[in-house]
Amino acid sequence: MIMTERCFLYVEDDPLSCEVMQLMLGGLMGIKKLHIFRDSADFLERMAALTCVPDVIMLDIQVEPFDGFAMLNMLKQDTRFAHARVIALTASVMNEEVERLRTSGFHGAIAKPLSAQTFPELMRRVMRGDSVWHIA
Amino acid sequence: MLTSSDTISMASPNTYERLIAALRLTVDKLVQPPARINDPEHIKRARLLNSILLVTILAGCLILGRVFIVAGNPWDDPEVYAGVFGVAITFAFYMYHRSGHTSRVAAMFIGVSLVLFTLVPFIGAAHTFLPYAVVPILLTAIFFSVRWVAVVSVVILVVTGVLMYPLDNQRYIDIWYFLIFGSMLIVTYIRHQTAMEQIRQTALTQANERLCQSEENLQQLNHQLEARVTERTHDLATKNIELASAWEAAKQADLVKSQFLASMSHELRTPLNAILNFTEFVSLGMLGEINERQTDALNKSLDSGRHLLALINDVLDITKIESGMMRLFIEDNVDVYEILDAAESAVQSYLQGKPVSFITEIEENLPAIVTDRRRLRQILLNLLSNACKFTEQGSVRLCVRRQGDDLCFSVIDTGPGIAPQDHDVIFEPFKQTETGIRHAGGTGLGLPISKRLIEANYGRLWVESELGRGAAFHFAIPVRQPELLLLVSDVETAS
Numbered sequence: 016m017i018m019t020e021r022c023f024l025y026v027e028d029d030p031l032s033c034e035v036m037q038l039m040l041g042g043l044m045g046i047k048k049l050h051i052f053r054d055s056a057d058f059l060e061r062m063a064a065l066t067c068v069p070d071v072i073m074l075d076i077q078v079e080p081f082d083g084f085a086m087l088n089m090l091k092q093d094t095r096f097a098h099a100r101v102i103a104l105t106a107s108v109m110n111e112e113v114e115r116l117r118t119s120g121f122h123g124a125i126a127k128p129l130s131a132q133t134f135p136e137l138m139r140r141v142m143r144g145d146s147v148w149h150i151a
Numbered sequence: 152m153l154t155s156s157d158t159i160s161m162a163s164p165n166t167y168e169r170l171i172a173a174l175r176l177t178v179d180k181l182v183q184p185p186a187r188i189n190d191p192e193h194i195k196r197a198r199l200l201n202s203i204l205l206v207t208i209l210a211g212c213l214i215l216g217r218v219f220i221v222a223g224n225p226w227d228d229p230e231v232y233a234g235v236f237g238v239a240i241t242f243a244f245y246m247y248h249r250s251g252h253t254s255r256v257a258a259m260f261i262g263v264s265l266v267l268f269t270l271v272p273f274i275g276a277a278h279t280f281l282p283y284a285v286v287p288i289l290l291t292a293i294f295f296s297v298r299w300v301a302v303v304s305v306v307i308l309v310v311t312g313v314l315m316y317p318l319d320n321q322r323y324i325d326i327w328y329f330l331i332f333g334s335m336l337i338v339t340y341i342r343h344q345t346a347m348e349q350i351r352q353t354a355l356t357q358a359n360e361r362l363c364q365s366e367e368n369l370q371q372l373n374h375q376l377e378a379r380v381t382e383r384t385h386d387l388a389t390k391n392i393e394l395a396s397a398w399e400a401a402k403q404a405d406l407v408k409s410q411f412l413a414s415m416s417h418e419l420r421t422p423l424n425a426i427l428n429f430t431e432f433v434s435l436g437m438l439g440e441i442n443e444r445q446t447d448a449l450n451k452s453l454d455s456g457r458h459l460l461a462l463i464n465d466v467l468d469i470t471k472i473e474s475g476m477m478r479l480f481i482e483d484n485v486d487v488y489e490i491l492d493a494a495e496s497a498v499q500s501y502l503q504g505k506p507v508s509f510i511t512e513i514e515e516n517l518p519a520i521v522t523d524r525r526r527l528r529q530i531l532l533n534l535l536s537n538a539c540k541f542t543e544q545g546s547v548r549l550c551v552r553r554q555g556d557d558l559c560f561s562v563i564d565t566g567p568g569i570a571p572q573d574h575d576v577i578f579e580p581f582k583q584t585e586t587g588i589r590h591a592g593g594t595g596l597g598l599p600i601s602k603r604l605i606e607a608n609y610g611r612l613w614v615e616s617e618l619g620r621g622a623a624f625h626f627a628i629p630v631r632q633p634e635l636l637l638l639v640s641d642v643e644t645a646s
Contacts, residue, residue, distance in 0.1 A: 031424070031425035034429075035424055038437060043437065106416065107414075108464075112413060130431075150525065
């Protein structure tokens with residue numbers, strides 16, 4: 016499947032970050048299917064209701080009511096999303112948190128602010144199945 | 152038969168010893184004071200009085216016995232009456248003494264002996280008896296104080312002196328002199344003994360007092376010690392509680408600091424995500440055509456935004472370091488070449504087409520190391536970006552070699568160099584040299600952060616430079632530091 020046909024999900028409560036992601040994926044990378052949740056309420060139900068099963072799920076960590084770690088755990092328990100790559104998008108780059116991200120089973124993490132220079136390449140690597148830890 | 156002769160020869164001393172023992176037992180029983188006397192001093196005096204009374208009775212009986220045997224008609228002699236009376240009254244005293252009134256019996260005995268020995272010689276005109284007048288003086292000396300001895304002596308001397316005066320007999324006078332001399336000797340001796348006894352008593356009392364005092368002191372010290380131990384135990388317990396709460400507070404403070412830093416990081420980076428990316432999208436023409444001036448302006452805005460991000464990162468880093476919150480993410484088997492590749496590709500953008508050549512001298516077969524890969528890359532990029540920033544022509548060299556247990560990294564430039572007096576300053580936070588300030592662009596935190604990160608990695612960072620002769624920054628980190636190995640995280644992930 017070509018990359019532009021892939022299905023993306025982004026859970027993020029900051030509206031500007033959502034807009035940035037839309038431009039980054041849609042405008043810069045030509046990706047057509049991006050779903051955005053502005054909160055994590057009824058997370059799995061809303062996931063199931065999506066028109067496509069996401070290939071890449073990007074989770075902000077500080078989201079209400081379930082944080083990124085809680086959402087990751089829900090995803091891990093649901094076989095429907097077993098193939099999805101789950102990436103943490105975080106503005107916290109404290110080592111403690113990064114360590115927690117690494118040990119809790121994310122397929123990678125990308126630090127905010129995102130960069131138009133590096134993000135497309137990182138996404139390509141994510142979809143190749145690489146673990147991507149871009150936390151500089 | 153040898154045995155029987157042995158038995159016989161053994162028997163006689165046994166019988167003798169038994170006889171002596173029996174005699175001793177009898178005497179002991181006779182002199183024994185009544186059982187109800189408890190005071191040891193009284194017991195001694197009572198035993199002595201009993202012994203004297205018994206000896207007197209025995210002596211009286213012997214003398215009387217001789218008189219009765221030798222003399223034809225003993226009852227002609229008044230001294231015999233006196234003797235019989237004396238023995239009888241002494242026996243009576245002995246019996247009376249069973250009541251335990253030692254002092255009273257002694258006084259009565261002295262009184263009787265005084266009367267007998269001072270009057271009888273004159274009644275019977277037997278001056279040979281007069282020396283016996285010493286006996287009541289001696290008895291007084293034994294049982295009473297020196298004052299009473301003096302009184303008894305004076306009484307005897309006066310009475311005998313008065314009685315013999317009309318007799319005008321030289322023998323009486325000689326004996327009287329003897330009495331004077333004798334009584335004086337006795338008084339002197341007793342006085343001396345009493346004084347000695349007093350001295351001994353005083354010394355004993357003082358020693359006793361000292362003993363009591365030291366015992367008291369000891370007890371007091373003991374009490375003090377006990378009190379101190381109790382106090383200390385209490386203090387210690389209090390300190391323990393304080394320590395526990397301080398520890399709790401410190402942990403709490405650490406948590407608060409940690410949370411503050413995390414939220415600062417989050418809160419500062421989130422708006423930058425919008426600022427940097429919207430600016431970039433516009434400058435890339437994604438939101439419509441823009442002209443060259445606009446592109447230029449947007450790129451300047453982008454540069455400033457990225458600089459702000461670098462500042463935020465550095466300030467957060469130095470804050471974490473200074474507050475002891477910096478934790479390295481240590482991994483085993485970190486590939487140095489991978490990090491060097493990333494650093495090399497970054498250098499090209501740092502040089503921005505300046506006429507500066509980038510030279511690498513990297514040893515082959517460098518071992519994989521135990522370190523925080525992100526931080527190692529950060530350190531290298533910091534040193535390289537500094538070198539590129541300050542070097543306008545010449546070269547920037549990156550050398551990596553193994554040296555014993557360490558990996559040594561050197562970044563050598565041909566820039567303006569650093570004066571020796573500034574070699575320490577450059578590693579202090581928020582302090583930049585004149586040259587550093589002129590070049591701006593930096594946060595002034597890169598070197599302090601690098602130095603502390605390297606030290607946290609059990610390595611060291613140092614500089615060799617002179618003004619106008621370029622600068623060489625070297626750092627050495629251990630390949631496999633045991634302490635760092637302990638920090639290796641469970642999850643191994645590729646960057």
